[in-house]
Amino acid sequence: MPVLANTFSKCRPMSTDTALPLAYELHEPSGSKTTQPAGPPILFLHGLFGSKKNNRSISKALARDLSRPVYALDLRNHGESPHHKQHDYLSMAEDVARFLSQHNVKEPTVIGHSMGAKTAMTLALKSPDLVRDIISVDNAPVDAILSTDFAKYVRGMKQIDNAGVTRQADADAILKDYEPSLPIRQFLLGNLHRPDRNSPQQKFRVPLDILGRSLTNMGDFPCKDPNAVRFEKPALFIRGTESKYVADDVLPLIGQFFPKFRLVDVKAGHWLISENPEAFREAVLEFLRNPY
Template identity: 70%
Template structure:
């Protein structure tokens, strides 16, 4: 892992609180979250971190790293479920502008200040979108393996939706049955386990269902590779930004660095020898990069 300024001009105990969410009357939804509080806060009112997962993920995917960051930085970490994921409400609209507005509402609802946004993949583009449209809400962001460009999603995401729909149609009662079906769509056991983490058994039912709304997310796939801002001459985020890149991933190609520098002129780049799932593949290297970026500069 190496951390560099890419554009020079430009064992403690913590507590965790879980909150479910409710739908609001507007298109904004209230987000479910886990709050990881530090045992030794960095100040009387430490600045908050909001951590956002990727597509088909949830707040529980970021539990370990959120606890570690709360411990190391002395800051509360809110790991949220983005709309249509985890325990957050479902909504027919699923795009980055809407997800960013949800997070803006979360910051306002919880009266957070000097906020850091950390987002992986879909969560990264949500963080970038909110930073560009409401820079006064945000102190800095960490974008994990995604860039502010239009880029097609991996074709595997469409296959995942097909496999998950087939699981629901089969009326499975055990995760092993679901895994046997999903093998036709994904060879990797860790990826299958990640996707099957969305399975649950609704109250009063015998079969398992997915928490995520497969129809809504399936319809959104074509647009989730896009980025809502096209012209860095019109909008930019002039505060510190860290881009964490998995060097075995395709989501932040070298060709994207100039446009990153135009949208985020104070960005730094941390390269980690990993694929797209940086936080789970190399959690220690990721923790080190984020702590180095966020720790107070002398």
């Protein structure tokens, strides 16, 4: 259950001077080489332990349905993007702001799930001129106690790293002691790769020590005072009905930070994009086709 923090401190100003370049995949609308896109680009930001490849199918679907290009990003310390010891929402929002500048992306829609949702919210609140609208997927602008599952995942993944596994089946057998759900294990094991082409040994691509130390940061939200920062443009909050990340008692605070927000409930847990992709797609299409 989210725990509201005091609302008096302000978050530090954003700067792109120390931001990292982010890896990405660009999904173009069908026939975009001969026709103009129907709207500005969409940025898709994944959650903790995710990557751009997790959102590949839904990104292609949105590009097709909306005739808008979709950039699926790897946030810092994930996928093919650089690693850095600083892992918090202001730093990740700064990375995204740098990406927008480097790729000349003007006023995009920013969609984020979980960690990506708080990154999108931070960017919108700190630099509203950079963003057209946002879609937050199963997270809220509050300080919360992060689920203990994530700490367990880090321990299990470290055990796999130390075991010198050469097959994903062996890694999965270890991870079963930490997570009973096969889809979640498959999601986490998607981070395995072979760093040495001459060795069959598999390791995790994500820096487990950095992310393990940053779990508290992932529960926090850097902007505390809705009287100091507010996003006056459209915002959609999609929450899973079987998830506790966006409880009813945080809705008033969402409204203070995002006064033009809408709420859509999807029958799913926290991983709602993969659990109920069609309901998620329909909610996104309805919002982006009729944002006001």
